[in-house]
Amino acid sequence: MVSNEEENWTLIINKKSNKSILQILKSIFSYKDLLFLFVKRDFIAQYKQTLLGPLWFFIQPILTTITFTIIFGNLANISTDGIPQVLFYMTGITFWNYFADCINKTSNTFLLNQGLFGKVYFPRLIVPLSIVITNLLKFSLQFFLLLLFWIYYFTISQGFFIQNTILFFPLLVLAMALLGLGLGIIISSLTTKYRDLSFLVTFGVQLLMYASPIVYPLSIVPIKYKWIVLLNPMTSIIETFKHGFIGVGVFEPFWLIYSFVVSVLLFFIGVKIFNKVEKSFIDTV
Amino acid sequence: MKIENVAKQYRLGMVGTGTISHDLKRWWYSIRGLEDPYIKLGSDNKHEEISGDYVWALKDINLEIKKGEVIGIIGKNGAGKSTLLKLLSQVTSPTSGTIKIKGRIASLLEVGTGFHPELTGRENVFLNGAILGMTKKEIDSKFNEIVSFSGIGKYIDTPVKRYSSGMMVRLGFAVAAHLEPEILVVDEVLAVGDADFQKKCLGKMKDVSNEGRTVIFVSHNMTSIRNLCSKGVLIKNGKIDFIGDVDKTISNYLKDDNLNEKDIKTSIDSSLSTYSTGDAKFKNAYISNDFKSQTPLNILHYQEPFFIHTNLLIAKKLSNVCVSYKIVNEYGEVITNSYSYNRKELLSFDVGSYTITFKSPLFLLPGKYALSFSIFHFYTGESIDLIEYFNPFRVLKESLNGDKEYPWETVKGYVEMDEDWIINKNK
Incomplete structure (x- = not known):
C-alpha cells in the first residue's frame, strides 16, 4: 500500500465529521453559481404565467397598506405619531414582509426539497440562502415603491424628516436577514422528524407581527411593558429604521445592539443545527 | 476510494410518539459520553426474518476501489x-x-x-x-x-x-x-x-x-x-x-442458493412471485427428462429431451388466459419464449389444480439456465402469476449414455435447432 498518500483524501464521509462555520462558508462559496441560479429560478418562476408579472411585488404591499389604513388607522384610531398613515404602515409592512417571507419560506426547506436533496449532494444551506437573497430582491423593489410614496408625502406635507440613524439601514437589513434565516433554518431542521412546529410557524409569524411595532408606534406602549416588546429583536430594528427614515420611533442603542447580537447568534446556531441535520434528514423526513 | 466498515441502520415503522422516547434516551446517553444504546440492536437485512425495531440496511461493508x-x-x-x-x-x-x-x-x-x-x-x-x-x-x-x-x-x-x-x-x-x-x-x-x-x-x-x-x-x-x-x-x-x-x-x-444437485427445490413459495393477483398460483415447477417422470432434475445431459412441468392452483374461474414458459440464461436474458396460445386455443380454467406439461422439441446447448413462467389474461396482457428465474439447471457437455459429447470448447449460442445439413456438389 502507498502509505504516504493515506492522508490525501479529498473527502471523508463518516458519522462524526462536523464542519466548522468557516468550512461551511467555503463550501457554499464553491457552489456560488448554483446559489445564483437558484435565485434566478425562484425570481423568474414566481410570476411566470401571470398577466401582471412582477407588478404583483407592488400590489401586495399596496393592498395591505390600504387595509391597515382603514382598519387600524381609521376604525381603531391607533396613533401613527403624526406621520401620514399610509406612509407609516407601508414602512412597517415593507420591513415586516421581508422578515416574514424569510422565515416562512426557509422554514420548510427540508420538507419541500426532499426530492432534490434525496438525489444529489450540494451544500444544503444554498437553498435557504437563495430564498433570503430572492426575497432581498423583492424587498428592494418594494423599498423603491416605499421611496416613491416617501417623496410624494415629503413634497405635500413636510411633517417628517430624515435623521442620520438612516445610516444603519444596511445593517438593519442584514440583521433582519440573519434573524429570518436563522429562525427559518432552525425550524426547518426541527421539523424534519417531528412536524409539530410547522403548524406553529405561519400563524406564529402572524402573531409576532402584533408584538412588533408595525400597526402601532412603540411610543404608545406603556413604559412598564415596553421591555417586553423590545425583547422581540425585530422591534428595535423596525423602530430604528422608522427613526432614521421618517423621523419618529425610538432609537435605543442598547436594544439595537441586543437585536444584532440575537440575530447573529440565532444565525450561527441555525447553521450549526442545519448542518447536523442535513447529513441524515433524508432517513427521517 | 476506500470504504471501511460502513454500516447503516434504519428504524422500521413510522415516526410517531414512540420515536421520541428512543431519541431522548439516545440523547441522554450521548450527553454522558456513552455509545448509542440502540446501535447494538437490529437484525441483518433479511426481509423475511426481521425482528425488533431496527435493521441494518448495510453492515460491514469493506471495499477498495x-x-x-x-x-x-x-x-x-x-x-x-x-x-x-x-x-x-x-x-x-x-x-x-x-x-x-x-x-x-x-x-x-x-x-x-x-x-x-x-x-x-x-x-x-x-x-x-x-x-x-x-x-x-x-x-x-x-x-x-x-x-x-x-x-x-x-x-x-x-x-x-x-x-x-x-x-x-x-x-x-x-x-x-x-x-x-x-x-x-x-x-x-x-x-x-x-x-x-x-x-x-x-x-x-x-x-x-x-x-x-x-x-x-x-x-x-x-x-x-x-x-x-x-x-x-x-x-x-x-x-x-x-x-x-x-x-x-x-x-x-x-445462481440460486439452493442449487444443490441432490436437493432440488420444486415448490414455489408465494413470495417468489414477481407479480401475482392471487387468482392463480404456480405451486411447483420442475424439469424432467420424461413425460411421466416425477423426478425433478437440475442437470440435463447434452441432447437429452426435457419436459417442464408446473402445477397450477386456480382460485377463481378464468377464461381467455394463456400460459408462457421462458428459458433464461445465467445472466437472466430470455432465450426462448413459448406461449400456450401458439399451439392451442386460449385456455379456460375452473377452480382446482392443474398440471401443465411442456415438451421441448429442441435441445439446449451446454450451459446454465433457469425457468420463468407466467399465466396472464390474453386480451389485456395482465399477469395473473409471474415467476422469474426459478429452478436453475445445467446442461452438461456429455450425453446421457456417454456415447456423444458436445465437441466444442466454448459454447456459443443456447439452442440446438432441429436441423438438417444437405450437401451436394455443384456441376
Missing part, C-alpha cells in the same frame, strides 16, 4: 445497493464506519434532478448542471455539445413542462453525461429513454470509463453491467457477498 476501475454493483431489490449509493453521494451519512474518497465525486441517482417545470430547457441545463456540481463556465463551454447530444435542438427555449417525459430524460442525461468528475456514481438511469438513446448513453458511459475515470454503476440489467464493468460487487442482505470478475459476480448473483 482503485482509480480507473469500473465497478458494477448488483444485488436483489432491497439488498442495500441504493443505500450504499446514497452514502457514497453524501445524501445521507453512515451510522458507523468511514468512506474516504480521493478526487471529485459526482453522483447520478436520477436524471434531470431539480428541473423546474416553468423554466426553459436552456435555463434548466444551467440549473441542473450547477446542482450536479459544475460551474457556470464549465456549462457554458459545453452547452452546445449538451444540446446536440440530447437531440432537443429547437425546443431548448421552451419551458420543460411542455416537454414529453422522454425529452426531459434526454436533456437530463445529456447534462449528466458531460460531467467530468474523477469518480462517477450511477444508479439505473439507463433504464429510461428509447432504445436508440439508451445505446447512446451506454456508449457515452463507455467513453467515460475508457478515459480512465472511476465509475460505480448499479443496475438490474446484467447485459449493460457486463458491457461496462470490469469488476463486480454482489451485495446480499446488506453485506458484500462476492467481489471479483464481473462475469463471475453475475453468475453468482443469478
Whole structure:
C-alpha cells in the first residue's frame, strides 16, 4: 500500500465529521453559481404565467397598506405619531414582509426539497440562502415603491424628516436577514422528524407581527411593558429604521445592539443545527 | 476510494410518539459520553426474518476501489445497493464506519434532478448542471455539445413542462453525461429513454470509463453491467457477498442458493412471485427428462429431451388466459419464449389444480439456465402469476449414455435447432 498518500483524501464521509462555520462558508462559496441560479429560478418562476408579472411585488404591499389604513388607522384610531398613515404602515409592512417571507419560506426547506436533496449532494444551506437573497430582491423593489410614496408625502406635507440613524439601514437589513434565516433554518431542521412546529410557524409569524411595532408606534406602549416588546429583536430594528427614515420611533442603542447580537447568534446556531441535520434528514423526513 | 466498515441502520415503522422516547434516551446517553444504546440492536437485512425495531440496511461493508476501475454493483431489490449509493453521494451519512474518497465525486441517482417545470430547457441545463456540481463556465463551454447530444435542438427555449417525459430524460442525461468528475456514481438511469438513446448513453458511459475515470454503476440489467464493468460487487442482505470478475459476480448473483444437485427445490413459495393477483398460483415447477417422470432434475445431459412441468392452483374461474414458459440464461436474458396460445386455443380454467406439461422439441446447448413462467389474461396482457428465474439447471457437455459429447470448447449460442445439413456438389 502507498502509505504516504493515506492522508490525501479529498473527502471523508463518516458519522462524526462536523464542519466548522468557516468550512461551511467555503463550501457554499464553491457552489456560488448554483446559489445564483437558484435565485434566478425562484425570481423568474414566481410570476411566470401571470398577466401582471412582477407588478404583483407592488400590489401586495399596496393592498395591505390600504387595509391597515382603514382598519387600524381609521376604525381603531391607533396613533401613527403624526406621520401620514399610509406612509407609516407601508414602512412597517415593507420591513415586516421581508422578515416574514424569510422565515416562512426557509422554514420548510427540508420538507419541500426532499426530492432534490434525496438525489444529489450540494451544500444544503444554498437553498435557504437563495430564498433570503430572492426575497432581498423583492424587498428592494418594494423599498423603491416605499421611496416613491416617501417623496410624494415629503413634497405635500413636510411633517417628517430624515435623521442620520438612516445610516444603519444596511445593517438593519442584514440583521433582519440573519434573524429570518436563522429562525427559518432552525425550524426547518426541527421539523424534519417531528412536524409539530410547522403548524406553529405561519400563524406564529402572524402573531409576532402584533408584538412588533408595525400597526402601532412603540411610543404608545406603556413604559412598564415596553421591555417586553423590545425583547422581540425585530422591534428595535423596525423602530430604528422608522427613526432614521421618517423621523419618529425610538432609537435605543442598547436594544439595537441586543437585536444584532440575537440575530447573529440565532444565525450561527441555525447553521450549526442545519448542518447536523442535513447529513441524515433524508432517513427521517 | 476506500470504504471501511460502513454500516447503516434504519428504524422500521413510522415516526410517531414512540420515536421520541428512543431519541431522548439516545440523547441522554450521548450527553454522558456513552455509545448509542440502540446501535447494538437490529437484525441483518433479511426481509423475511426481521425482528425488533431496527435493521441494518448495510453492515460491514469493506471495499477498495482503485482509480480507473469500473465497478458494477448488483444485488436483489432491497439488498442495500441504493443505500450504499446514497452514502457514497453524501445524501445521507453512515451510522458507523468511514468512506474516504480521493478526487471529485459526482453522483447520478436520477436524471434531470431539480428541473423546474416553468423554466426553459436552456435555463434548466444551467440549473441542473450547477446542482450536479459544475460551474457556470464549465456549462457554458459545453452547452452546445449538451444540446446536440440530447437531440432537443429547437425546443431548448421552451419551458420543460411542455416537454414529453422522454425529452426531459434526454436533456437530463445529456447534462449528466458531460460531467467530468474523477469518480462517477450511477444508479439505473439507463433504464429510461428509447432504445436508440439508451445505446447512446451506454456508449457515452463507455467513453467515460475508457478515459480512465472511476465509475460505480448499479443496475438490474446484467447485459449493460457486463458491457461496462470490469469488476463486480454482489451485495446480499446488506453485506458484500462476492467481489471479483464481473462475469463471475453475475453468475453468482443469478445462481440460486439452493442449487444443490441432490436437493432440488420444486415448490414455489408465494413470495417468489414477481407479480401475482392471487387468482392463480404456480405451486411447483420442475424439469424432467420424461413425460411421466416425477423426478425433478437440475442437470440435463447434452441432447437429452426435457419436459417442464408446473402445477397450477386456480382460485377463481378464468377464461381467455394463456400460459408462457421462458428459458433464461445465467445472466437472466430470455432465450426462448413459448406461449400456450401458439399451439392451442386460449385456455379456460375452473377452480382446482392443474398440471401443465411442456415438451421441448429442441435441445439446449451446454450451459446454465433457469425457468420463468407466467399465466396472464390474453386480451389485456395482465399477469395473473409471474415467476422469474426459478429452478436453475445445467446442461452438461456429455450425453446421457456417454456415447456423444458436445465437441466444442466454448459454447456459443443456447439452442440446438432441429436441423438438417444437405450437401451436394455443384456441376
